[in-house]
Amino acid sequence: MAETFDISLNSLAGRSAALQDLSSECAPALPQSQVKNGRAPQTAPFATATSPRSGATFFLETFGCQMNDHDSEKVAGVLLSRGYKQVESPDAASLVLYNTCSIREKAAQKVFSRLGEYRTKQAAGQVIGVLGCVAQQEGEEIFTRAPWVSLVCGSASYRKLPELLAQLEAGNPRVTGLETDTDETFETPVTRRDNPWRAYLTIIEGCDKACAYCVVPFTRGPERSRASDSVLKEVRELAELGYSEVQLLGQTVNSYADPSHRRMRFSELLLAVADVPGMRRVRFTTSHPRDFGADIVAALEAQPKLCNHVHLPVQSGSTKVLREMVRTYTRDEYLEKIAMLREARRPIAITTDVIVGFPGETERDFAETLGLLEEVRYDSLFSFKYSPRPNTPSLAMRDAISEEEKSRRLTVLQEKQREIQSQRNASLVNTRFEVLVSGKSRRENQWSGHTSCHRVINFTSQEQNLLGTYVHVLVTGAGPNSLVGEQVT
Ligand code: SAM
Ligand code: SF4
Numbered sequence: 001m002a003e004t005f006d007i008s009l010n011s012l013a014g015r016s017a018a019l020q021d022l023s024s025e026c027a028p029a030l031p032q033s034q035v036k037n038g039r040a041p042q043t044a045p046f047a048t049a050t051s052p053r054s055g056a057t058f059f060l061e062t063f064g065c066q067m068n069d070h071d072s073e074k075v076a077g078v079l080l081s082r083g084y085k086q087v088e089s090p091d092a093a094s095l096v097l098y099n100t101c102s103i104r105e106k107a108a109q110k111v112f113s114r115l116g117e118y119r120t121k122q123a124a125g126q127v128i129g130v131l132g133c134v135a136q137q138e139g140e141e142i143f144t145r146a147p148w149v150s151l152v153c154g155s156a157s158y159r160k161l162p163e164l165l166a167q168l169e170a171g172n173p174r175v176t177g178l179e180t181d182t183d184e185t186f187e188t189p190v191t192r193r194d195n196p197w198r199a200y201l202t203i204i205e206g207c208d209k210a211c212a213y214c215v216v217p218f219t220r221g222p223e224r225s226r227a228s229d230s231v232l233k234e235v236r237e238l239a240e241l242g243y244s245e246v247q248l249l250g251q252t253v254n255s256y257a258d259p260s261h262r263r264m265r266f267s268e269l270l271l272a273v274a275d276v277p278g279m280r281r282v283r284f285t286t287s288h289p290r291d292f293g294a295d296i297v298a299a300l301e302a303q304p305k306l307c308n309h310v311h312l313p314v315q316s317g318s319t320k321v322l323r324e325m326v327r328t329y330t331r332d333e334y335l336e337k338i339a340m341l342r343e344a345r346r347p348i349a350i351t352t353d354v355i356v357g358f359p360g361e362t363e364r365d366f367a368e369t370l371g372l373l374e375e376v377r378y379d380s381l382f383s384f385k386y387s388p389r390p391n392t393p394s395l396a397m398r399d400a401i402s403e404e405e406k407s408r409r410l411t412v413l414q415e416k417q418r419e420i421q422s423q424r425n426a427s428l429v430n431t432r433f434e435v436l437v438s439g440k441s442r443r444e445n446q447w448s449g450h451t452s453c454h455r456v457i458n459f460t461s462q463e464q465n466l467l468g469t470y471v472h473v474l475v476t477g478a479g480p481n482s483l484v485g486e487q488v489t
Contacts, residue, residue, distance in 0.1 A: 058084045059093035063110060064101025066285070067220075067249050068132055070200035071155060072099045075131065077190035078161055082169075086192075090118070095127045095168075097151075100134035102215050104387035108134050115146040122148035127168060129153070133219035137390060139178050153177035156206065156221030158186035180206075180221035187230065197436060197468045198281075199243045203231050203269070204250035204257075209288060211315075212326045212394040213358065213386060216251055223252070227260035228269055232276065239278030244470075245436060246279060252288040254296060267295040274305040280470065281436065281452060285311045286353075290328045292337050301345045308346055309379075309454040312337065313353035317372030318365035321358055324397070331372065338376050349379040349453035356413055357386040357406030359397035366409050373416050379424060379453065381417050385410050418480045425455070425478035432488065433457060435473045437466040449473075451483075461487035 058079050062072040075097065076086060090096045098114060101107040111134045118128050129151030130142055136154025143149060150173055153164055157177030167175045185205050193199050206221040207214075235246055248270070250256065256266040264272065274282045282305055287296075289312055300306050312334075316322050319330040341348050354369060373381075385406040388395050401409075435457055439448035447466055448458045459473045477484035 056082075056084045056095065057087045057093045058095040058097060059087050059090040060097045060099065061090075061114070062099045063107055064099075064103065064132065066200060066247070067202060067205075067251065068099050068101060068155075070202055070249060071132070071158060071186065073193050073200065074186060074188050074191050075099065075158070075161065076192040078165070078188055080192055081190040082162070082165060090121075090126075093126065095129065096121065097129045097131055100130060100132040102133040102137045102219060102389070104384065105389070106387070108137070112145065115142075115149065118146075119148055122150070127151070129168075131155070131158075133215065136178060136180070136219040137215060140176060143174060151175050154180070155186075155219060156180040156182060159184050161186075180218075182221065183224055185224050185226045187226065193243075195438075197243060197438065198245040198247065199238045200247050200249055201231065201234060201238070202226070202249045204253060204255060207251040208255070209252060209290075209328070210326055210393075212324065212397070213355065213389065213392055215389045215392060218391045220251065223255060223257070225257045225259055228258045228262050228264040228272070229260055231269065232272055235273050235276045235279060239276050242468075244279060244468075245281040245283070246273060247283040247285065248273065249285065251286060252291065253284045254287040255291045265295060266291075267293075267299040270296070270299050270306055271303055274303045280305060281307050283307045283309065283454070287312050289314070289334050289337050294340060297340050297344050297348075300348060304346070307452045307454065309349040309351070309452065310341060311351045311353075312341075313382075314372065314376075315353060315355050316358065316361070316365065317369035318361070321361050321365050324360060324394075325355075325358060326393070331368065335372075335375070347453070349455070350376065351380045351382075351454070352376075352378050353382045353384070354413060355384050355386050356409040357401035359386070359394060359401065360399040361386075361401060361409075366412075370413065370416055373413070373420060377420050377424060378417065379455070380421060383410055383413050383417070422478075422480040425480065425483060428455075428475050428483060429478055430475065432472055432474050433483075433485075434470055435459070437469055437471060440467060447487075456482040457485055458482060459485040459487055463487065 060072055060076055062068050087093050096118060098111060100111045121128060128149045130149055131153050132155050135142065135152045136156060139152065142152050151164060151168060153161060154177060157179050160177040164175045164177050204223060204225045206223045207217045208223040210217060238246060254266045256269060258264040270282060270284065273279065287310060292312060300308065314334055315325055315327055317331055322330060338350065341350055356366065433451040435449035435451055437447050437449040441447065445460050445462060446458065447461055448456060451457060457473055461471065471487050473485040474488045475483050475485045
């Protein structure tokens with residue numbers, strides 16, 4: 001998803017890190033390889049094989065955001081608990097699943113080209129399934145476009161997945177889960193987490209905002225928050241399993257509304273999660289600017305276990321474009337939130353998302369976005385060319401910007417951000433960071449990890465067995481996308 005963000009938010013967990021080749025200063029945080037680091041991927045406590053399908057195997061490929069990554073971890077958990085074994089290649093699997101993304105057109109196209117490769121597999125006895133946002137968006141149309149598909153289940157219907165799997169196992173050739181009118185979240189006692197130290201945990205699903213360009217409210221359904229007791233119970237279980245970092249997830253994570261009698265606010269939940277013994281770092285993403293209040297900043301100030309990083313997507317620096325996008329805040333209101341963060345008693349890294357080329361975006365609007373980058377000086381940013389999506393209000397908007405112009409604006413934006421990042425990172429030379437070590441290079445004594453402010457740091461150390469531990473690193477060099485350093489005591 002990221003173009004310029006070194007820390008690749010969408011690869012934070014669910015894709016693991018060890019044996020990372022650290023030769024590139026700009027290497028993304030985590031490669032997609034399996035963890036081979038001495039700690040196996042974790043399956044939550046009650047992962048016993050109840051096994052109507054002993055001997056069956058599955059291959060699961062995930063596209064898109066970290067919520068999809070985490071949904072896939074839960075889907076994998078459900079399958080493992082049914083007796084399936086996970087395999088590394090689709091050819092070796094009896095069940096092939098694609099967990100899909102439809103946020104931009106290209107992402108959706110990729111799914112159909114992948115499905116095309118599976119045209120002949122059904123005849124060979126393999127069962128093909130499509131999960132996630134493309135499944136929700138295209139629905140039964142997928143059976144028409146790819147008749148060899150047997151399962152279509154949208155992200156709002158995952159709680160039905162065990163039932164759908166049972167139907168498939170009983171030989172039903174076509175099963176669907178496409179409802180969005182649920183008020184339940186997808187909770188499963190069995191989650192197969194790929195990253196052994198950092199765990200994703202969804203606290204709110206769906207989205208009730210109505211940004212004019214976005215398919216998420218349609219593909220992921222209405223907002224549903226998970227009860228705070230249930231969240232905290234899972235955090236305690238994660239700590240017992242040895243996780244020390246947790247990332248709370250939601251499309252608008254800070255719109256969290258505790259459905260239980262406790263009625264915990266999001267900021268209270270953050271503090272309660274940080275209080276769980278064994279938890280050392282708590283992250284959260286993505287925050288919507290409208291619901292980002294002073295209480296969250298106060299929580300960040302009060303509790304150092306809450307990581308000093310906030311991802312606060314702005315989308316555009318022009319109030320006119322923000323209004324057209326139905327983002328529900330103006331440029332000035334957004335900047336007030338930034339001021340609150342900048343005034344916090346400890347430095348907080350701020351990252352964002354920007355869309356260029358929204359219909360009607362003039363040169364002047366775009367210049368306002370560049371000006372906003374100068375003003376805020378983000379630590380990193382994800383940038384996207386506007387992509388018209390089905391079922392969204394902006395699809396019908398006039399004054400489309402040409403692809404060529406969108407590409408030009410994207411390049412200009414990314415160059416500006418690269419400059420800012422280079423300067424910000426250079427200013428960190430000679431400072432010290434606590435780092436959670438998550439990668440080991442093939443080169444001797446070379447390691448990598450993340451700071452609390454979510455920067456990637458590649459460093460040298462003479463010590464052994466650092467993976468999963470926290471060390472202190474002195475920054476000795478910096479590039480636009482990462483830092484370089486050496487371990488200090
Ligand atoms: N809920 C988050 C928020 O409000 O910022 C964002 C979730 S969305 C999965 C991630 C990012 O994708 C958005 O922040 C936006 O920048 C980008 N995005 C969404 N729809 C898009 C579209 N139609 N074209 C281009 N980028 C899009
Ligand atoms: Fe999409 Fe807007 Fe909801 Fe984010 S807040 S998921 S951009 S509709």
